[in-house]
Amino acid sequence: MKTLSYGEITDGGLSVFQSVARLEDDGRLVLTFEGAIRIDNPYRYLSGYLDELARVLPQYPINATTMDFVKMRFCNSNGFYVIMDIVDAVYNLVPGPVVVRRISDDDWQHETLPILLNLSEEHIAARTTFDDVREP
């Protein structure tokens, strides 16, 4: 396993949101989202992470992706666009199927996340499956 990139939002010195991109030994990219996005401008913290994803993802022989939102408890509406940019980087730069892990009864992960993934685009929907899990 190799960590490819890491993005974080801090508040008062505490980490409140983290996203990690790591490559498993079998060639699967695992992108985790953990914590809560509440700040007004998440790009202030995550623009470097987006740049790094765009730089490193094409460099590795990735054959599949898991995006894991199970530990992402909250996303305000200002956070939607940065999530869209992160998942766009995956769909545009990485080939293969994408599994999206989400909480089975969470409003934003069921109603809004599919919009942020842009599942209305057929080629994205065709690559995407959901793994609905109970809240940890």
Add this chain to the structure above:
Amino acid sequence: MKPDINHSQTSVGASFTISPINHITSDVAGLLANFLDALLVRFYPRRICQKVNVVVTELVTNVIQHASERDGEVRLDLRIDPSGLVIKVANKVTLDEYRTVKAVFDEIFAAEDPRELFARTVRGRRIDKQRGGLGLIRLTAENKFHLSTQHVDGVLVIQATFP
């Protein structure tokens, strides 16, 4: 928790007033939302408490970020009991501000499919990453709140009810 008690039969009410709005410098919306979430999860399913978290965050943030009457107050009232959840957020607004909010309400009420309106609005505002403008639509499309608005004596009250 006592196992023989149905906690979802509990009634909880809370009211907060902060004045003037101009003195709010930190994420007060988040503090209130997280506090109420943490309180209500003692009695109600997490899914309901997360709705409270989202609605308090979005409505109070709207006031803090957009209210032009900075010397006025923001008031938050919450009531939850077995029949449902009611949240009201009130603040003094100008007539122009009220018209802006009402136009969003009119768009929501006119939409045949709120989820389609929400998706279209998210995609449209993403182009220039416009801040704001999604909260009320989100509450309807994502969290299934029924929204209403009143404008009395210069005070705007937005009410969200579930179910």
